[in-house]
Amino acid sequence: xxxxxxxxxxxxxxxxxxxxxxxxxxxxxxxxxxxxxxxxxxxxxxxxxxxxxxxxxxxxxxxxxxxxxxxxxxxxxxxxxxxxxxxxxxxxxxxxxxxxxxxxxxxxxxxxxxxxxxxxxxxxxxxxxxxxxxxxxxxxxxxxxxxxxxxxxxxxxxxxxxxxxxxxxxxxxxxxxxxxxxxxxxxxxxxxxxxxxxxxxxxxxxxxxxxxxxxxxxxxxxxxxxxxxxxxxxxxxxxxxxxxxxxxxxxxxxxxxxxxxxxxxxxxxxxxxxxxxxxxxxxxxxxxxxxxxxxxxxxxxxxxxxxxxxxxxxxxxxxxxxxxxxxxxxxxxxxxxxxxxxxxxxxxxxxxxxxxxxxxxxxxxxxxxxxxxxxxxxxxxxxxxxxxxxxxxxxxxxxxxxxxxxxxxxxxxxxxxx
Numbered sequence: 001x002x003x004x005x006x007x008x009x010x011x012x013x014x015x016x017x018x019x020x021x022x023x024x025x026x027x028x029x030x031x032x033x034x035x036x037x038x039x040x041x042x043x044x045x046x047x048x049x050x051x052x053x054x055x056x057x058x059x060x061x062x063x064x065x066x067x068x069x070x071x072x073x074x075x076x077x078x079x080x081x082x083x084x085x086x087x088x089x090x091x092x093x094x095x096x097x098x099x100x101x102x103x104x105x106x107x108x109x110x111x112x113x114x115x116x117x118x119x120x121x122x123x124x125x126x127x128x129x130x131x132x133x134x135x136x137x138x139x140x141x142x143x144x145x146x147x148x149x150x151x152x153x154x155x156x157x158x159x160x161x162x163x164x165x166x167x168x169x170x171x172x173x174x175x176x177x178x179x180x181x182x183x184x185x186x187x188x189x190x191x192x193x194x195x196x197x198x199x200x201x202x203x204x205x206x207x208x209x210x211x212x213x214x215x216x217x218x219x220x221x222x223x224x225x226x227x228x229x230x231x232x233x234x235x236x237x238x239x240x241x242x243x244x245x246x247x248x249x250x251x252x253x254x255x256x257x258x259x260x261x262x263x264x265x266x267x268x269x270x271x272x273x274x275x276x277x278x279x280x281x282x283x284x285x286x287x288x289x290x291x292x293x294x295x296x297x298x299x300x301x302x303x304x305x306x307x308x309x310x311x312x313x314x315x316x317x318x319x320x321x322x323x324x325x326x327x328x329x330x331x332x333x334x335x336x337x338x339x340x341x342x343x344x345x346x347x348x349x350x351x352x353x354x355x356x357x358x359x360x361x362x363x364x365x366x367x368x369x370x371x372x373x374x375x376x377x378x379x380x381x382x383x384x385x386x387x388x389x390x391x392x393x394x395x396x397x398x399x400x401x402x403x404x405x406x407x408x409x410x411x412x413x414x415x416x417x418x
Contacts, residue, residue: 009346010336010346011346011349011353011399012333012345012349012352012399017298018399021216021397021400023401024361024392024396027366028392029072029389031050032071033075033083033086038052038058038060038311039334041097041112042058043060043088043090044155045064045386046367046385046386046387048362048380048386049365050068050366050367053387058111058112059110060093060111061109061124062094062098062109062127063124063127064387064388066090066124067088067388067390068389069086069087069090069094071123071390072086073131073137073138074134074208074393074407074408074411077138078416079207079416087135087140090243091131091132091140091143094106095145095146097163097384098128100118103173104157105120105125105153105157105170105174106124106125106150106153107119108121108124118171118172119169120153120169122168123167123168123186123251125191126193127190127194130190130197132146133197133202137200139411142397147198147202157174159210163238164213165188165214165218166176166187166191166214168183168184179236182235183235183238184232184233184234184252185230185260189214189263192211193199196267196271196322197406200274200405200406201408208271208275212279215268215271215279215282219289219369220263220281222240223289227241227292228285229261229292229313230256230257230260230261230264230289231243231256232252232255232256232257252253254308254316255309256309256310256311257307258292258293258305258306258309259307259325259327260327261289261290261292261293261297262289262305262324262328263327263331265286265289265331266286266333266398266415268285268289269283269335270334270403270405271336273338273404273405276350286331286334287335287339290335291344296309297309297312297324299315299318299374300374302374303320303351303359304320304325304372305324305328306318306319306374307319307320318374319371319372319379320372320373320375321370321382321383322368322370322371322391323370323391324367325352325355325356325360326391326392328399329352329356329395329399330399332345332348332352333398333399333403334398334403337403339405356368368386370385370386370387
């Protein structure tokens with residue numbers, strides 16, 4: 001047998017590639033760990049060069065603090081020195097500042113004077129659940145209390161049993177916003193991730209059952225009805241709203257978002273694995289979502305995933321963002337592990353990582369470019385700097401561990417052995 005034939009088929013099993021991924025993960029953790037802490041509370045968004053972005057007027061979003069807690073809980077479990085301080089800083093800010101001690105729930109954003117946006121968003125609460133679950137795995141003393149608190153809020157304020165998913169948003173006093181008519185898949189997708197994490201650290205099946213319910217509604221029913229294109233926007237009865245428009249293109253872009261098709265592809269396989277592989281529709285749906293994302297969303301001339309498509313499958317917002325690329329690598333890895341017969345997954349994995357290495361990693365300043373133009377030049381139309389480690393760190397670490405659950409669970413089960 002030749003040396004070539006003896007090599008592992010997938011890059012994720014080759015020593016050099018694994019070392020390269022770990023170096024990228026370390027570089028990301030270095031970039032954020034020593035720059036992002038705001039001594040007044042929470043975390044700075046960073047400029048492209050890694051400096052605090054407008055520190056005198058800084059608004060701290062709940063998802064930023066929660067994601068930092070989640071990511072540095074992963075780092076702590078791996079044995080990274082100093083990660084515990086990041087967890088503690090973030091958890092205390094979420095618990096003491098973001099938490100509405102009068103009305104319950106968690107404010108969307110704050111500055112030094114208090115709430116900037118005091119609405120209660122499903123998206124934000126999903127990330128609080130993820131942060132609490134990861135902090136519990138890392139042993140933070142406030143994690144159990146925060147996990148119980150946000151679980152109660154999700155159950156009593158957001159969860160709609162007749163649909164099997166959460167409502168989107170409320171005012172500070174839990175009043176309806178715009179009649180309460182909007183439902184969104186993005187918040188429910190991230191809640192699916194968080195519910196799985198909560199199940200892993202508690203072994204309480206109600207978390208897993210809710211995750212399965214959301215996946216059934218958003219993917220099997222809704223996406224399955226439109227050729228496995230993931231609809232982003234729905235009305236109060238969970239009917240697809242193809243004409244929905246919101247000025248916030250970062251969180252609610254019009255049309256469809258191929259990056260979310262990739263994200264769901266991985267989450268479905270994770271959910272299928274955690275649930276004992278009893279939902280037979282999930283692997284085929286994961287495969288269909290991945291194939292559709294590459295077929296319709298990949299720029300075949302320049303490379304990269306378009307940010308959004310319209311409902312005629314034409315590129316709409318043609319920017320190339322970092323997070324869809326990250327989700328593509330994670331989905332390709334899970335498909336490689338669970339459905340390994342098709343070389344398409346491995347070919348895509350290599351294609352996407354090669355573009356990340358050459359275009360998205362900022363070799364001059366550190367961190368990753370969060371946005372490129374259609375022509376693959378760095379841009380800041382949607383994202384002013386480098387505000388987030390979450391997607392990129394997970395992209396680097398997911399291929400290093402078994403594709404059987406979350407990173408937190410995989411690290412715990414393997415003892416962090418790479």
